[in-house]
Amino acid sequence: DQMETNNYEETLSYSYYEKTCPKVEEIVKSSLSSMFVLDPTAPAALLRLMFHDCQVQGCDASILLEPSGDQQQFTELDSVKNFGIRKRDLIGSIKTSLETECPKQVSCSDVIILAAREAVALTGGPRIAVPLGRKDSLSIYSKHMADSELPPSTADVDITLSLFAGKGMTVEESVAIMGSHTIGVTHCNNVLSRFDNANATSQNLDPRFETFLRVACPEFSPTSQAAKVTFVPNDQTAVIFDSAYYDDAIAGRGNLRIDSEIGADPRTRPFAEAFAADQDRFFNAFSSAFVKLSSYKVLTGNEGVVRSVCDKVDD
Numbered sequence: 001d002q003m004e005t006n007n008y009e010e011t012l013s014y015s016y017y018e019k020t021c022p023k024v025e026e027i028v029k030s031s032l033s034s035m036f037v038l039d040p041t042a043p044a045a046l047l048r049l050m051f052h053d054c055q056v057q058g059c060d061a062s063i064l065l066e067p068s069g070d071q072q073q074f075t076e077l078d079s080v081k082n083f084g085i086r087k088r089d090l091i092g093s094i095k096t097s098l099e100t101e102c103p104k105q106v107s108c109s110d111v112i113i114l115a116a117r118e119a120v121a122l123t124g125g126p127r128i129a130v131p132l133g134r135k136d137s138l139s140i141y142s143k144h145m146a147d148s149e150l151p152p153s154t155a156d157v158d159i160t161l162s163l164f165a166g167k168g169m170t171v172e173e174s175v176a177i178m179g180s181h182t183i184g185v186t187h188c189n190n191v192l193s194r195f196d197n198a199n200a201t202s203q204n205l206d207p208r209f210e211t212f213l214r215v216a217c218p219e220f221s222p223t224s225q226a227a228k229v230t231f232v233p234n235d236q237t238a239v240i241f242d243s244a245y246y247d248d249a250i251a252g253r254g255n256l257r258i259d260s261e262i263g264a265d266p267r268t269r270p271f272a273e274a275f276a277a278d279q280d281r282f283f284n285a286f287s288s289a290f291v292k293l294s295s296y297k298v299l300t301g302n303e304g305v306v307r308s309v310c311d312k313v314d315d
């Protein structure tokens, strides 16, 4: 009787680690609560990390892989689309604690999702129930795939709605998931294109806010070092997960093109207004969108592995 060798199709489950690592969610939460006290900007980094992992060959922890041996290889992080990705090391620290508690059980891809979930909850957002059981990729990372799959910083409403429709999201959920920009920062190199007059009229850019952006991000070249180290907050309350992002979007105070246009486009504005007026509605739509994004193209069962360290595929 070969109980352990079945190849039944496995799916994500809300009780996946019940027997193999019952304390997993508690361990992720307690590790991150102390890390977030040390660095209140870390939650935003971990939420974005989840998006950028899931967007490139699915939620498989491919974004964590480092070059192996002494080969010269380009990783996902070498893609300019991954500019500003930070705090990948925190996932490694959580994984180390988990290896002590339950060795070789919890995948790095699940840790990324659980860390993003805590990033939302610990900054004042909803506590989202997330199904688990993702496996980590064996295949090698790809800079090329990161270049082609991640949205450009100049993305508009069309690009954004079709990106999220591809993950089964409604327009309401797509507007809600952009509410992730309620925390964190945007570096000036991503803001400078807003000053291009050819685009400005369609972009719902409040003139006083434009003045603020021009002062915060003087017109240096987008590729200069100065533009890569200066930044502006993503909304008025950039360490709190709230609906202030939508107030700003409606008023034309968005840093990126999408952050402003989402508050003006006839397809998205009604939802931005609803979320600005009703935070519960935002949190509910955000939660279902989060589950859709984080279940995108996952590897389960024998399709992937549980890495023992997150930045390497085990030998």
Ligand code: HEM
Binding pocket: 041, 043, 044, 045, 047, 048, 051, 083, 084, 085, 086, 151, 152, 153, 154, 155, 159, 160, 163, 177, 178, 180, 181, 183, 184, 185, 186, 187, 188, 190, 234, 256, 258, 293
């Ligand atoms: C069309 C869709 C999107 C575009 C074009 C976009 C673009 C960007 C850009 C250019 C930045 C600034 C990075 C920097 O300068 O350091 C940023 C930051 C951020 N994004 Fe997005 N984003 C999109 C969707 C999302 C989604 C779906 C999430 C999460 C589920 C997300 C979460 C974040 C967070 C939390 C930050 C702040 C990061 C930090 O403070 O380190 N974004 N995004």
Ligand SMILES: [Ca+2]
Binding pocket: 052, 053, 054, 055, 056, 057, 058, 059, 060, 061, 062, 063
């Ligand atoms: Ca990935």
Ligand SMILES: [Ca+2]
Binding pocket: 182, 183, 235, 236, 237, 238, 239, 240, 241, 242, 243, 244, 245
């Ligand atoms: Ca906020």
